Amino acid sequence: MAETINVEEKRMYDTVECGNWMKDQEYMLSDEIPTVVGIFSAFGLVFTVSLFAWICCQRKSSKSNKTPPYKFVHVLKGVDIYPENLNSKKKFGADDKNEVKNKPAVPKNSLHLDLEKRDLNGNFPKTNLKAGSPSDPENATPKLTLEGEKEAVSPDSLKSSTSLTSEEKQEKLGTLFFSLEYNFERKAFVVNIKEARGLPAMDEQSMTSDPYIKMTILPEKKHKVKTRVLRKTLDPAFDETFTFYGIPYTQIQELALHFTILSFDRFSRDDIIGEVLIPLSGIELSEGKMLMNREIIKRNVRKSSGRGELLISLCYQSTTNTLTVVVLKARHLPKSDVSGLSDPYVKVNLYHAKKRISKKKTHVKKCTPNAVFNELFVFDIPCEGLEDISVEFLVLDSERGSRNEVIGQLVLSAAAEGTGGEHWKEICDYPRRQIAKWHVLCDG
Structure with a gap:
């Protein structure tokens, strides 16, 4: 009987222990389920974020491979701010001395466009220049030179070579100095606005001007860019470079550059000093950077056509x-x-x-x-x-x-x-x- 009682007690003890163990397991499972759910949620969130980031990177890389037409980058004082580094390649704002080539100067025909001969739509006629055609001495502009002959167009030599009478000086609106270049590796057209000399004074009190320059590529009028304003000077040195990407070299001959020289006025409309129009037909940029200068002319106002x-x-x-x-x-x-x-x-x-x-x-x-x-x-x-x-x-x-x-x-x-x-x-x-x-x- 004693053994039977002990067996019964043992069974009851085992049953109680088993129940306690099951309760412990239930408590453990109830504690582990939120943890497991949280871990899976975290993994799912990380996977989703990674997938979204990968898709964005793929789209960004696909867009970066397509160069939009007429994309330009503004370079100030020779500092290239384009996001891609050029590494060991020639930079657009590099020192001019490193680009000097031992080549004889190739004479170029001077380009001139009579703004009065534009049609009613404001378009200018295309001019096909020939190597043997004589140039008009009245409409002749300063010659184009290679970058290697930069000393030939210095302001001092320009002043000494052009002796003007007092009446001509009153009519002169100054000279604009700039350079043109085409980068064949990047299909980039580079325009550097260097300086302007001999601008007229637009402020009668201080007898000076606050000049800046707006530039437009014609005829598409894709972009209008402008330089910074230089205070109280008649000989502003801008040294600002504008780089336009995605322009084929074959299209350069069909374009023209329009420069508008203005004087900033804080209290009224900016004063227009003059303009310079440069058709690019006949200019060979394959020979390297071209240093150019043009006389600033009075802006052509077509009053005969009316204002509408x-x-x-x-x-x-x-x-x-x-x-x-x-x-x-x-x-x-x-x-x-x-x-x-x-x-x-x-x-x-x-x-x-x-x-x-x-x-x-x-x-x-x-x-x-x-x-x-x-x-x-x-x-x-x-x-x-x-x-x-x-x-x-x-x-x-x-x-x-x-x-x-x-x-x-x-x-x-x-x-x-x-x-x-x-x-x-x-x-x-x-x-x-x-x-x-x-x-x-x-x-x-």
Whole structure:
């Protein structure tokens, strides 16, 4: 009996121990499940992030292999900021002494383009220069030289070789020095704006200027780049390089460079000193870097072609004392420069007693001389009647990265002459009636 009791007690003890062990296992499993889930979640997150990073790298590498057309890199004072290093290859801003070649100077025909002979669209005729064709002594420009003869175009030698009379000095707007180069390995067109000499003083008080230069590649007008502003100098030394990638060498002959020399004005529109237009047809860049200089000429303003026309609709509400202005269309707008079509928009200013009290503007219309706006603006008039009210319309060319240029101007008021005054009289005589008229724009 004693043995039977001991066996029963032993079985009961084993059963209790087994139950306790099962409970311990359950507790252990309940503690390990969150840990396992967390580990798997972490591995999944790491895998997802790695996959996303790999996809981004693949897309970035595929995009970097495709060189977009006319991609340019600005190099300041010979420091190349392009993300890829050139290693042992020739850098664009390298020392000029390392690139001197023992080659005789090859004479080049001077290039000249008469800006007055442009057609109505502002395009210049293509000129095919021949080696044996004589050059016009009146239109002759300084000769092109190789980089090895850099000393031949020094400012001192230029001053000594060109003796000008007092009348000619007053007409001269200075000389622009620059260099052109083509890198065949990278298919890159490199333009270095070195300096300008003998600029006129645009500030009458200080008798100096704050010059800078804007450059455009024609005729596509792909990019507009500009140098920094140099303060209070008539002989600015810029030494800035602009590198354009993705331009085939065969296309260089079809392009032209347009330089606009300006003087910065803090309180008003920048003053235009002059311009330089360089057609690249006939220039062989395969021989190395070309040092060039050109006389700055007065900017060609084609007043004969007009500034275009603007269709405006006005309505005066005498009961609510409001003026409704609808900018409808613009036509025959001129090119803001020789580089191509304008990107026009209209800015509307409301004046009361010669003080601007409100301003509006339309959206920009891309690359068109005949823009359709159809935008309505409502102005509250602060006085009864329109005697002291005037509305100014400015048609501007939108330029990214620089100050917008005024294409034409129109003022409608009781004191305005021509169609502006007639239109204003009609809306005063016939209130609550929408009256539209075409107006010729004048210089802004």
